[in-house]
Amino acid sequence: MYSTSSLKAELNERGWRMTPQRETILQVFQNLSEGKHLSAEDLHILLNEQGEVISLSTIYRNLKLMSRMGILRELELAEGHKHYEINQPSPHHHHHLICVRCNKTIEFRNDAVLKTGAKTAQKEGYHC
Amino acid sequence: MYSTSSLKAELNERGWRMTPQRETILQVFQNLSEGKHLSAEDLHILLNEQGEVISLSTIYRNLKLMSRMGILRELELAEGHKHYEINQPSPHHHHHLICVRCNKTIEFRNDAVLKTGAKTAQKEGYHC
DNA sequence: GTCTTATTGAGAATGATACACAATTTTTCA
DNA sequence: TGAAAAATTGTGTATCATTCTCAATAAGAC
Numbered sequence: 001m002y003s004t005s006s007l008k009a010e011l012n013e014r015g016w017r018m019t020p021q022r023e024t025i026l027q028v029f030q031n032l033s034e035g036k037h038l039s040a041e042d043l044h045i046l047l048n049e050q051g052e053v054i055s056l057s058t059i060y061r062n063l064k065l066m067s068r069m070g071i072l073r074e075l076e077l078a079e080g081h082k083h084y085e086i087n088q089p090s091p092h093h094h095h096h097l098i099c100v101r102c103n104k105t106i107e108f109r110n111d112a113v114l115k116t117g118a119k120t121a122q123k124e125g126y127h128c
Numbered sequence: 129m130y131s132t133s134s135l136k137a138e139l140n141e142r143g144w145r146m147t148p149q150r151e152t153i154l155q156v157f158q159n160l161s162e163g164k165h166l167s168a169e170d171l172h173i174l175l176n177e178q179g180e181v182i183s184l185s186t187i188y189r190n191l192k193l194m195s196r197m198g199i200l201r202e203l204e205l206a207e208g209h210k211h212y213e214i215n216q217p218s219p220h221h222h223h224h225l226i227c228v229r230c231n232k233t234i235e236f237r238n239d240a241v242l243k244t245g246a247k248t249a250q251k252e253g254y255h256c
Numbered sequence: 257g258t259c260t261t262a263t264t265g266a267g268a269a270t271g272a273t274a275c276a277c278a279a280t281t282t283t284t285c286a
Numbered sequence: 287t288g289a290a291a292a293a294t295t296g297t298g299t300a301t302c303a304t305t306c307t308c309a310a311t312a313a314g315a316c
Contacts (some may be wrong), residue, residue: 016293019282144263146313183263
């Protein structure tokens with residue numbers, strides 16, 4: 001699991017900086033119960049309710065950044081906007097099944113699917 | 129493979145109508161070489177070049193309709209807009225692997241992944 | 257053929273996301 | 287420690303994909 005200091009370390013490694021906003025966003029996702037995911041707008045509202053105001057721009061920027069770093073996972077569900085969740089390692093990693101008619105969405109776990117993706121990625125020269 | 133008449137039959141079955149626009153769109157996707165996919169805008173331009181003008185609204189409406197019918201497959205690649213391709217059955221069905229950093233995209237085939245999805249869908253009560 | 261109703265086209269509206277830029281923080285390093 | 291350099295933030299604006307509205311048109315049923 002990602003700690004504040006490991007986030008900072010990884011940011012600095014790439015010439016980026018730790019900020020209170022990034023720390024706050026990470027904490028929200030870490031405290032989110034399993035199976036939950038937030039859109040940028042969701043996160044913005046949730047933070048407002050907690051009295052921690054972060055601008056929408058900053059939220060969009062950091063959700064994208066943290067997804068590219070592998071900390072968050074960007075989900076294309078059927079709502080017309082992206083959702084984000086903590087990018088869990090193998091035993092907790094899951095997939096989504098979405099009906100193109102009614103948008104019903106479920107999560108399921110399947111190691112074979114995950115491994116096939118990882119194996120194919122490696123074979124094709126994708127790297128972390 | 130989908131013919132004009134089977135499309136018409138399936139539309140009528142649901143109280144919908146066959147139109148020249150729908151026929152044209154189906155034909156474009158059927159003649160598209162494997163591995164190619166089009167966005168709504170792509171399709172609009174392509175049709176213009178062929179002298180077959182169909183309004184963007186109609187294109188959007190029908191891409192969505194045909195996806196819900198299972199004729200097309202809606203792809204969420206990394207370009208910020210949707211792409212569509214013919215929804216091929218099993219031996220030709222494929223998956224996409226997309227890098228969240230550089231957007232590199234490849235296609236690969238894997239029956240196990242497809243079957244896991246189908247099996248899970250059935251178990252969860254999804255139906256065609 | 258006529259009637260009912262779905263569909264089309266044009267343009268406006270919406271909504272998610274990106275961008276520009278001045279003000280503010282982090283980090284670095286002298 | 288305390289500038290200086292560079293990244294980040296917030297505000298407002300811009301962009302771009304997609305949806306919506308509505309009058310005109312065309313498909314299908316009888």
